[in-house]
Amino acid sequence: MTRNTYEAWIPEEDSSDVIQRVDQMSAVEALSSPEPMSSNTKSIPRSAGVGVSVVDKGGAYSEDTSTNDDIVLTAMKLGKAIRIAEEDIDDSLANILATKQRDWATSYAKLLDNACLAVSAAPGAGVPFASVYYTLTQANASLGYTANDNVTTAASSGVTYDDLSTVLSDAESGDYFDLSRMVVIAHPSFRGTLRGIKDDQKQPIFVQGQQGDRGTPDTLFDLPVRWSLGCRVSATATDAPSGKPVLVVANQDYLRLGKRSGPESIFIDGRDGLSALTDESILKMRARRAFVLGHPKAAAILLGV
Template identity: 40%
Template sequence: MAASISNWIPIEWDENTLTRLNQRSAIEGYARGYAMSTDQKRVLRSLGMSVGVGSTYSSDSSTNDYVLLDSVKFTGQFIVDEDDLADADSVVDTLSTKAADWSKTYAVKFDNACVAVTGTGDGSSGTPFNSIYKTVRSNGVTGESYTADDNYVNYNGQASATYASLSSVVAKVEQGLYWNPANSLVIAHPAFRDVFRNTKDTNNMPVFIQGPAGTPDSLFGIPVAWSLGAKTSPIATEAPAGNPVLVVVGDTDALMRGDRTGPEAQISPSTAHDSTDETALKLKVRKAFEVSHPKAVAVLEKTA
């Protein structure tokens, strides 16, 4: 085939595809991106600095360390009969179409890995990162002064507990040092849409406001990003079946997304040694994710 491609090439997604990806993936759309020239990247982190008063300077004793971003691959493969690829234009069109289809599934799986996987992140395909859920439900590392479940709210699904539960999970972040009203965000599974619509405050006013076309919905004045990946799962999946979760992010800069490569594609045509005339299309991205500090996020889990 004249249009064969042997090397990995960047996919220049069109504006519509990229827009759909950002709409479907809260982490791709809102997290702070860090360009990675290697598989791992250290991002310096300060855990605060003391302020003195008066003419005598005192040394700061706060901890300075780093967050390690460790990239993993998200992949896809598609096999097509070469009789269906008559010319180079067909190859390009197939690449564009399949890349767009794959991006939708990738958006859900990547969000699930970053938001709601319950297992410990070890860099494997099943648990690539410590998710927001896992971070909130685990003890913080030395210097973070965070105890497991401090920023966790269990919501039993009862209407009488809804308002208090939603207010509580927001309060866990908005009263801390990592709250930035101008850059705050709620990430929620669409299962919470019905919960929001039926929740009102003591003045019978809805706490959820559906945004007009082109603007996000909001909860207590905080923009909401809807994500199908925001359901608990022991491993990363594009079809999580656990409990819906809602995440309050005090400052989206706390969501650290490492961008190692791509999306990229590789096309491999058949050879004379093959028994069939088929072309293989591979797709991949290499990403990393970490939460800069557990106190910058809070999780509400709908357990019933």
């Protein structure tokens, strides 16, 4: 029996609507340090740094004793299948497939950001990665990090200037601070709060950027801000999180995003042998991603109200 199918997954081109939509919606895709992956897992060496000391004239150099280790990226599949009646494809004036692909891109962007930044549970069922939030709530003696050291929780009365100052100070106090690489990723619900907070000189700490081709980003304490609908706490990864809003301050070099494949899609025509009785086609879309926070002291989090 003849099968009218695409025989391989088709990757989205860089200029496609799907890729552009993902880049617009996902702070993680846009800002993280990308790690190309040619296999399911990838080990990245993590340097413990190198010390330096004074060497007297004619004296012996002391040897560095820093212990290096590595971090491991494991690719997970994020995808969805959509069943579409042939009549909808044939009769609609709109491009149903393109519309569904853009819709998937929006949901994928929110789920990816949520999984990487705000999920509260350890990796497992429904939790593909150790998120920034989860990592910062766990002790790591080998890295000298105490659980929740870099987590600030706002009081029920709301986010204050001191809360914001504290979360930035947490990210600034370690060896992983680099002003040129620091970014803020936050849920849009923080915008209204930030607009009302001023410093002692009555100057706003939040400055809205200029839009357009030559626009500038919003800034908080002079750091660029990227807004993400995935930045709400959830127990498992979801494209519709509903917990407390999250604000993340991080050195983007330590937000490591593994890219194994995708976004990509495959269209299974409804006229093949398997689906001939239903007159329905199937559009499957997926991306394989991995994520890890390179060091817990490279990021800090504020939990809003």
